[in-house]
Amino acid sequence: MAIRTRGNRGRVGVRIAAGLGLGMATILLPTSSALADPAKDATYQEMLTLAQQISALKPQIASGSGPSDQLEAALARYSDLSSSLGGDDPGRILGAGQSGTQSSGPVLPAGGLPPSCSTTTSNFLTSPGSTVTTGAPVSSVLAVGGAGSYVIGVELSLNLPHTFAADLDITLTSPGGTTTVITTDNGAGNDNVFSGSLFTDVASTPVTDFPHMNLVTSSPMEPEGAFGAFIGENPNGNWTLSVIDDAGGDDGTLVSWALSITTLPAPPIITTVPNVSVSPGTTITTGSPFSSMINVAGAGTAIFDVNLNTNITHTFAADLDISLESPIGIFTTITTDSGAGNDNLFAGTLWDDDAALPVSDFPHVNNVTSTPLQPEGAMASFFGLDPNGNWLLTINDDAGGDDGTLVSWSLDIQTFTCAVGGTMADLSITKTDGVTTATPGGSTTYTITASNAGPDPVTGATVTDFAPFFCDSFNWTCAGAGGGSCAASGSGDIGDTTVNLPVGGSVTYTATCGISNMASGMLSNTADINPPGGVTDPNLANNSATDTDTLGAQADLAITKTDGVTTAVPGGSTTYTITASNAGPSGTAATVADTFPASLTCTWTCVGAGGGLCAAAGSGNINDPVTLPAGSSVTYTASCTISPAATGTLSNTATVTGAATDPVAGNNSATDTDTLTPQADLGITKTDGVTSVSPSGMLTYTITASNPGSSNASGATVNDTFPGSLTCSWTCVGAGGGTCTASGMGNISDVVNLPAGGSVTYTASCAVSAAATGTIVNIASVAAPAGVTDPNPGNNFANDTDTVLDQADLAITKTDGVASAIPGGSVTYTITGSNAGPAAAMGATVTDSFPATLSCTWTCVGAGGGTCAVAGGGSINDVVNLPVGASVTYTAICTVASSATGNLVNTATINGPAPDPNPANNSATDTDTLTPQSDVAVTKTDGVTTAVPGQSVTYTIVASNSGPSDAPTAPFIDAFPPSLSCTYTSVAAGGASGNTAAGSGAISQVLSLPAGSSVTYTAICNIDPAATGSLVNSALITSASDINPVNNIATDTDTLTPQADLIVTKDDG
Structure with missing residues (x-):
C-alpha cells in the first residue's frame, strides 16, 4: 500500500506492505535523498504474492491434501528474494488459525504519530476456507486478544477467490458492534480480484474506482466504508467478516483473512x-x-x-x-x-x-x-x-x-x-438525581461521584459543579470511599480542590437544589473533575457528567369573577372584577381568557400583585398571556356596555389555564350571571310647522317616536286619532334601526320596533274641511311593550294646535306690451297686484327683482282701496294693503343695457299673510327676445386730392359704432394698394378694443365696439415713385347687428402728379 502524493512534489509517504495470511505490516522508509526504488518495490510485491500462496498452501499440506512441492518452491523463492534485499522480510508467516503480534511499526499514514505516542501493531489471521455460494451468507469470526486498548489503525487482508466479484457484499464488524462496508458489488464480472487484496484507509484508490482486471488481484484499495470508524475502540474480542453472494451463477471460497491493528496503550x-x-x-x-x-x-x-x-x-x-x-x-x-x-x-x-x-x-x-x-x-x-x-x-x-x-x-x-511520563490517572465523574422530571417550586437531590480508574493515585483533584440558574438554593455534603477524601459540606457552587483519589477510590457529593417556582424548560447541571498539575488524564471524555431534567411545573391556578350585582339593564353598563391567582408550588406562564358575550362591548385594565404580570390594558375579549409566580395574582377590571338588544340573562365566564400541571382544575373557571331588566325612555313629538290654517287648506304633520335608550323596545305602539275636520294619509320611515308600517290612511295605530337610539317618523298629509272653524288640535302617543319599563312616561304624548284662518286669493300680472327689445333701448312694464278675497290681505308683499341688464325707476297707484309706495328705483319689494277687490299698479320704466344678449326675463310675485286658496296666480313673468341693433361706420381721408409719386401721404381712418347696441364683433379691413408702403398707429375710445396699437402693411382686425365707441388709425404711407394714375384706398367695417350698411366703407382718392427735378450740366473739360 502506498500513501498518495499529489503530482511530482518530491514528497514521499510511508509505504506499508501487508500480505494476506501474513497477519503483519512492515514499514519501508526510503532514504532521505532518494525516492522509493521501483525495482525494490516490485520485489516486495512479489514476496507478498508468494506469502499469500504460502499461507494458502500450509493448511492444505497440514491436512494432507496439499502439493508439498509447490510449497517448497514458494518458500525457496521467498528466501532468495529476501536475501536480495539484504534480509528484509515483509512479514512473519503464521500457520492456519494462528494469530500473533509484533511491534515493527504502526499501520499509519505519512504523518505518523506525535513523538509522545507509543504504539503497538498486532496481526491476526484466520483461514476458515468457507465456501461462498449464492444466497448463503458466510460469517467468519477472528478472535483478537492481547492488543492494546485504543485502536488508531486497522487494515484487512483478504484471500477470497470468486468467479464474479460484483456478486459480493462484504462487511467487517468490530467487537464493539461498529460495522464498515468493505465492498458491495464492485469488480464487475472479473474473477478472483480479491485473492490477496489489502484494504486500508490510506490506499490510493477506493475499491469502487479500482481498475479491476480478470484474474489479477486488486490491491491495495480503500474500502467503501472507512476503517477510521473503529478509531478509539477496544479491539480485543471477536471481529466478524460477513460475505454475501447476492447473485446466482458463480461461487468462491473465503480462504483466509487477517487484521493488522495498531493501538495506543491509553486514550490520547x-x-x-x-x-x-x-x-x-x-x-x-x-x-x-x-x-x-x-x-x-x-x-x-x-x-x-x-x-x-x-x-x-x-x-x-x-x-x-x-x-x-x-x-x-x-x-x-x-x-x-x-x-x-x-x-x-x-x-x-x-x-x-x-x-x-x-x-x-x-x-x-x-x-x-x-x-x-x-x-x-x-x-x-x-x-x-x-x-x-x-x-x-x-x-x-x-x-x-x-x-x-x-x-x-x-x-x-x-x-x-499522548501523555508524556509522570503520573497518569483516568479520572471520571457521574451525576444523577434519579429522575427525569422535576417540579418548579420543589427540590431535587443530585448524587455526584468522582472516581479514579488509575493507574496512579491522585492528590488534589478538583471537582466543580456550578449550581444551576434555576436553583434558589444549592446545599451539599460529601463522603469518600476506597480511601477517597473531599470537603465535608458546603452551599452554593461546588469548587472542591481537596479531592484525593487513590486508584479505585471515589468521593460522592449529595447536592440538594431548591428549584425556583418560576423555572421552566430544562434543569441541566454539569459536574466536572480535573486532575492537578503534573497528572495526565488519558480519557478526558468521562471528566464531565450532566444531568438534565424536564421541568414539569405544578401550579394550582384559580380564578374568580363578579360584577357585584344580580341584575343589569340592556343599554347600560356593568363592571366585572376578575382575579386569577396561583397557589403554587410552581410559578407558571398562563393564559387568562374571557370571551365576553356578543351583547357586551368591553375595555379592561389589569394590575398584578405578588410578582404577577399581565397586559396593562386592552379592549374586547381577554386572551392575555400572564406570568404567575407562586402566591401571585392578576386582577382585571372590565368595564362593559350592554347591548340595548340584550334579553334574558347575561352570563359571562372567565378561565385561567397554565403551562404547568394544575392539581386542582375545578377552580380554573368562574361565571357571573345577571338577570336583564330592559328600560326604554320612549318619547314622541308632533308638529305641522304652522300655527294657523285656512278652511279647505292642507296640513302636513311630522310625528316622530324615538327611544334614546337604554334598552331596545320591540313592539312599542304609536297612536294618533285625527280630529273630524281632517282627512289624512300617511307614510312612515325608520332611522337608527327603527321600523314601522310604510304607509296608511286615516288614524295611526302602529306597532313599531324602537332599538335604543332608533326612531320612526310619520308624515301625515291632511286636508282641512271647508267648514273648519276655531282650532284644530291633534294628539299622538307612544307606549312601551310588555316587559320593558319606561322610566319617564311624561314624554309619551305630543299635540299640535292650529288656528283656522280666513283666505285671500291674491294675484299679479306683468307685461311690457312687446315681445322683443333692443339692447341700448328701453321698455316699460305694467305690474298689477290684486285681491279676489274672500278676506282682505293687509300687509301683502309685491316683489320684482329686475335683471342686471335693466336699470329701472317705477311709480305705483292704488285702486279700490289698495295702497302702495308711490315711487322707487331699482327692484320692487313693497308692502301693500289690498282689501277685497282692491289692486295696486306699478309702472316701471327700464333702460336695457347696450351689451344685453339672449332673452330679457322678468318675474313679479305677490304673497299675503293669510292662506291663498290659489297660489298659482301669485307670480307673473314677462319675456322679451333681445334683438341688438348697431350702426358701425368708417371714415377715411388724407386731407389732399393729389399726391406725388416718391413722396408720402397720411391717412386718418376712424371706425365707430353709434349704437344703440354694442357691436362686440366688428371686422375692420384696410388693404393698402401695392403702390403704398404704410405704417400705422391706433387709439381706442369709449371702451373699444381689439385694435393693435401699431403695425405696418395692411390692417385686418376684429374690433369690439360698444355703443358710442371708436378706434382711430393714423397711417403714414410712402408712394412708389413709379406710381401713375390715381391713388385709391378704401377701408371697410361690418357687424352682424348693423342696421345701416351704407356707411360701412370709406374711400380716399388722390390724383398722382409726378414731379422730376431735372438738372443739366455741361463741361468741356
Whole structure:
C-alpha cells in the first residue's frame, strides 16, 4: 500500500506492505535523498504474492491434501528474494488459525504519530476456507486478544477467490458492534480480484474506482466504508467478516483473512479545532475543474479526525468528482460520479468515516440532501498529519448538460497528543438525581461521584459543579470511599480542590437544589473533575457528567369573577372584577381568557400583585398571556356596555389555564350571571310647522317616536286619532334601526320596533274641511311593550294646535306690451297686484327683482282701496294693503343695457299673510327676445386730392359704432394698394378694443365696439415713385347687428402728379 502524493512534489509517504495470511505490516522508509526504488518495490510485491500462496498452501499440506512441492518452491523463492534485499522480510508467516503480534511499526499514514505516542501493531489471521455460494451468507469470526486498548489503525487482508466479484457484499464488524462496508458489488464480472487484496484507509484508490482486471488481484484499495470508524475502540474480542453472494451463477471460497491493528496503550488527549469554513460561491461547469482553499492555523500538530461539510448545488450529482487534499499533499476521494441523476444531493452534507452508509450505497432522493455520508476514500488517511496549512477541495464536473455552485464548505478537525511520563490517572465523574422530571417550586437531590480508574493515585483533584440558574438554593455534603477524601459540606457552587483519589477510590457529593417556582424548560447541571498539575488524564471524555431534567411545573391556578350585582339593564353598563391567582408550588406562564358575550362591548385594565404580570390594558375579549409566580395574582377590571338588544340573562365566564400541571382544575373557571331588566325612555313629538290654517287648506304633520335608550323596545305602539275636520294619509320611515308600517290612511295605530337610539317618523298629509272653524288640535302617543319599563312616561304624548284662518286669493300680472327689445333701448312694464278675497290681505308683499341688464325707476297707484309706495328705483319689494277687490299698479320704466344678449326675463310675485286658496296666480313673468341693433361706420381721408409719386401721404381712418347696441364683433379691413408702403398707429375710445396699437402693411382686425365707441388709425404711407394714375384706398367695417350698411366703407382718392427735378450740366473739360 502506498500513501498518495499529489503530482511530482518530491514528497514521499510511508509505504506499508501487508500480505494476506501474513497477519503483519512492515514499514519501508526510503532514504532521505532518494525516492522509493521501483525495482525494490516490485520485489516486495512479489514476496507478498508468494506469502499469500504460502499461507494458502500450509493448511492444505497440514491436512494432507496439499502439493508439498509447490510449497517448497514458494518458500525457496521467498528466501532468495529476501536475501536480495539484504534480509528484509515483509512479514512473519503464521500457520492456519494462528494469530500473533509484533511491534515493527504502526499501520499509519505519512504523518505518523506525535513523538509522545507509543504504539503497538498486532496481526491476526484466520483461514476458515468457507465456501461462498449464492444466497448463503458466510460469517467468519477472528478472535483478537492481547492488543492494546485504543485502536488508531486497522487494515484487512483478504484471500477470497470468486468467479464474479460484483456478486459480493462484504462487511467487517468490530467487537464493539461498529460495522464498515468493505465492498458491495464492485469488480464487475472479473474473477478472483480479491485473492490477496489489502484494504486500508490510506490506499490510493477506493475499491469502487479500482481498475479491476480478470484474474489479477486488486490491491491495495480503500474500502467503501472507512476503517477510521473503529478509531478509539477496544479491539480485543471477536471481529466478524460477513460475505454475501447476492447473485446466482458463480461461487468462491473465503480462504483466509487477517487484521493488522495498531493501538495506543491509553486514550490520547484530543483537542477540537474550531470549525473553519469558506463561502467561495464558485460556479461548477463541465470540463473546468477547480480547487477551493481553506487555511488552518493554530491547531495541534497531529490529526485525530477530520470531517468535511459541503454545500454544493448541482443538477446532476453523478457528474461530480470531489477530492480533499491536506496541506502536505495527501488527498482522499470524497465521491466520483455517485448519486445518479439526482439534484442537489450534497447541499449540506457531512462527510464522516463514522457515517452509517458510504456515498456509493446511500439511497439518494432527488432534491433531498444526502447526509451523513462515508466518503469513497477515508478521512482516516489524514490521521497523524499536521493539519496546519492550506487544504484544497477539488471539484470536477466530468459530463455536460448540468452545472452547479460550490456555495460553501468547512472542516471539523480534532488533533491529539499522548501523555508524556509522570503520573497518569483516568479520572471520571457521574451525576444523577434519579429522575427525569422535576417540579418548579420543589427540590431535587443530585448524587455526584468522582472516581479514579488509575493507574496512579491522585492528590488534589478538583471537582466543580456550578449550581444551576434555576436553583434558589444549592446545599451539599460529601463522603469518600476506597480511601477517597473531599470537603465535608458546603452551599452554593461546588469548587472542591481537596479531592484525593487513590486508584479505585471515589468521593460522592449529595447536592440538594431548591428549584425556583418560576423555572421552566430544562434543569441541566454539569459536574466536572480535573486532575492537578503534573497528572495526565488519558480519557478526558468521562471528566464531565450532566444531568438534565424536564421541568414539569405544578401550579394550582384559580380564578374568580363578579360584577357585584344580580341584575343589569340592556343599554347600560356593568363592571366585572376578575382575579386569577396561583397557589403554587410552581410559578407558571398562563393564559387568562374571557370571551365576553356578543351583547357586551368591553375595555379592561389589569394590575398584578405578588410578582404577577399581565397586559396593562386592552379592549374586547381577554386572551392575555400572564406570568404567575407562586402566591401571585392578576386582577382585571372590565368595564362593559350592554347591548340595548340584550334579553334574558347575561352570563359571562372567565378561565385561567397554565403551562404547568394544575392539581386542582375545578377552580380554573368562574361565571357571573345577571338577570336583564330592559328600560326604554320612549318619547314622541308632533308638529305641522304652522300655527294657523285656512278652511279647505292642507296640513302636513311630522310625528316622530324615538327611544334614546337604554334598552331596545320591540313592539312599542304609536297612536294618533285625527280630529273630524281632517282627512289624512300617511307614510312612515325608520332611522337608527327603527321600523314601522310604510304607509296608511286615516288614524295611526302602529306597532313599531324602537332599538335604543332608533326612531320612526310619520308624515301625515291632511286636508282641512271647508267648514273648519276655531282650532284644530291633534294628539299622538307612544307606549312601551310588555316587559320593558319606561322610566319617564311624561314624554309619551305630543299635540299640535292650529288656528283656522280666513283666505285671500291674491294675484299679479306683468307685461311690457312687446315681445322683443333692443339692447341700448328701453321698455316699460305694467305690474298689477290684486285681491279676489274672500278676506282682505293687509300687509301683502309685491316683489320684482329686475335683471342686471335693466336699470329701472317705477311709480305705483292704488285702486279700490289698495295702497302702495308711490315711487322707487331699482327692484320692487313693497308692502301693500289690498282689501277685497282692491289692486295696486306699478309702472316701471327700464333702460336695457347696450351689451344685453339672449332673452330679457322678468318675474313679479305677490304673497299675503293669510292662506291663498290659489297660489298659482301669485307670480307673473314677462319675456322679451333681445334683438341688438348697431350702426358701425368708417371714415377715411388724407386731407389732399393729389399726391406725388416718391413722396408720402397720411391717412386718418376712424371706425365707430353709434349704437344703440354694442357691436362686440366688428371686422375692420384696410388693404393698402401695392403702390403704398404704410405704417400705422391706433387709439381706442369709449371702451373699444381689439385694435393693435401699431403695425405696418395692411390692417385686418376684429374690433369690439360698444355703443358710442371708436378706434382711430393714423397711417403714414410712402408712394412708389413709379406710381401713375390715381391713388385709391378704401377701408371697410361690418357687424352682424348693423342696421345701416351704407356707411360701412370709406374711400380716399388722390390724383398722382409726378414731379422730376431735372438738372443739366455741361463741361468741356
